[in-house]
Amino acid sequence: MSNIPNTRSHVAETLKSRHRSERYFRLLGLAATIFGLAFLSILFVSITMKGYSAFQKTSILLNVSVEAGEALPAINYQGLIKASLRQSFPEVKKRQAKRALYGLVSSGAAYELRAKVIDNPTLIGTTVAIWVTASDDVDMVSKGVIPRGTTPAVRRLSDRQMGWLGVLENEGRVKTGFNWTLFTAGDSREPELAGVAVAMLGSFYSVLVCIVLSFPLGVMTAVYLEEFAPRNRWIEFVEININNLAAVPSIVFGLLGLAVFLNVFNLPRSSPLIGGMVLALMTLPTIVIASRAALKAVPPSVRDAALALGASPVQAVLHHVLPLAMPGTLTGTVIGTARALGETAPLLMIGMVAFIVDLPETILSPATALPVQVFLWADQPERAFGERTAAAILILLVFICSMNLLAVALRRKFEIRW
């Protein structure tokens, strides 16, 4: 024991550098975390800055006199809207000027009027005060996304149109409110009439199909491989290929879906059913891998306890092992599905990239998905589509974040404290 002081001095000597490297390591970790968070917040802030204005929309108050005596289906609403605009600005006489005047409101205004009249036919024969959607150019200027002082070419409104807008504003006939259209409408050529409802519903259906298919399949595969499969070459081969599958680019799954689901089984193109099936293929390996890890982490003593009581292997797994593996399994599933929710490429291959106006009624109706809608709108030249693209991204991110929160909540709920 004569070397005890020796040991002590040795340790004391190295202590300083040990502490130093420990500090460095901690700093490095902290820096990495901050770096990541910074990028994330830059992303969020820039998208929010770009997209928040899309959640507001400009409306213009029109007083439309709906003449009596006309049969309901025969009413020319477009004409009524135009007449109302002419009435507000009687000095406008020339054809070109009139067209510019009509351009203040959206082409959807006539439909809004129609809906209102059909809803309440007693309005026929009266003068209806109605807030109609402004055209996208008016919307952008009115919300201040495009400054009023720029050249007509940039703001896409002539000086004369700006004058009319000023008059309407002075009369209190221009307002900005929450853009419900964004959440209730499908796609449209007119940005002010376009919404993500079809995409949201399509995404919802696809993810639903994806979960319904991939969760039970994935968990059962994992249980079989982990608990029951004999250890042989064949099973090893399957295992390796499941890991390979997790690394396959998602577009390949789309091609597979195209070749098998569409061309062989002739399932309906562009439908969330196919989308969900393709996404399920993609998610399956993630779920299998996560579930196997979770199953492996269950202490063998639990299995032994159940077996020693005379539980059959299936009972031991279903009653004890699988419930204990649930938190990990669910986390894997939700993370896999969140990734599927943000996936574009495979959906392009199976035709979920169409211009779809009507809400999908079933999982067999054509639909798009949120990321695909982003992809579609990002291609549009109108500036109003730019802000809607950012808004769609924000909505997608909100969905993905809430799914991840769900994963945390499920984990908490199923976690068993020892």
Add this chain to the structure above:
Amino acid sequence: MSALVLDQMAQAMASNAESRFAASAVTQDASKAKMAAQDLRVQYDGVTALGGVNLDILHNRVTALIGPSGCGKSTFIRCLNRMNDVIAGCTILGTVTLDDENIYAPDQDVVLLRSRVGMVFQKPNPFPKSIYDNVAYGPRIHGLAPDKKGLDAIVNESLSRAGLFEEVRDRLDDSGTSLSGGQQQRLCIARAIAVEPEVILMDEPCSALDPIATARIEELIGELKQRYTIVIVTHSMQQAARVSDKTAFFHLGHIVEEGDTKQIFSNPVDERTRDYVMGRIG
């Protein structure tokens, strides 16, 4: 549940218990072997762990297995309820009989076997479920209780037999893992006897426990042998001497000596046994 109700239940249970145990309490000749191993050989991935073991386990007696670490005691005890089946690479040759039937015969059902031969492990391993569900699990899967009341009775009775009922009567819904180590081990014993097995295997049941909890379990073993045939692996010579009727000394995968516990400890025949029980090897 109020204590009063529980008392009533315990009484009802006690009368119930007589009938429940009546069948198994048929007195059998104690000298007759309940279980027997004949030329039992076990290999793990080709490496021999047990090389031809013969041992009779007597009815309603406590058999202690002693021997140095790695000599094959756990391997042997796990053969008695075929828990070795689940280990990949484990091959078992020879026969083990339960009431003169080979448990390794092809037509033997492991589920049935394990309901007759229960096991308590070295480390307490309660399910992360309520105390009640821990004990009720076995009876539930085997359908031993006709209804909820019957199940309550079995649970309370098993907990009483394991000497745990008084301590947990007010918190049957608490998690089994919230108990102390000694209580957990008694819970595992309660869980094992709830299935009403004929044989109970215990692999170092006290090695994770303090002396008081150990004494409690040793006392329990004394009570349990009235009804059950017990096989216990232990590293404590004192424990083997205190609780067992018969002792087998394992060494390097063989039984070197077996016999009456008193004889093994006072007058061992084999040199190695003498050295081991005197604490010279192991």
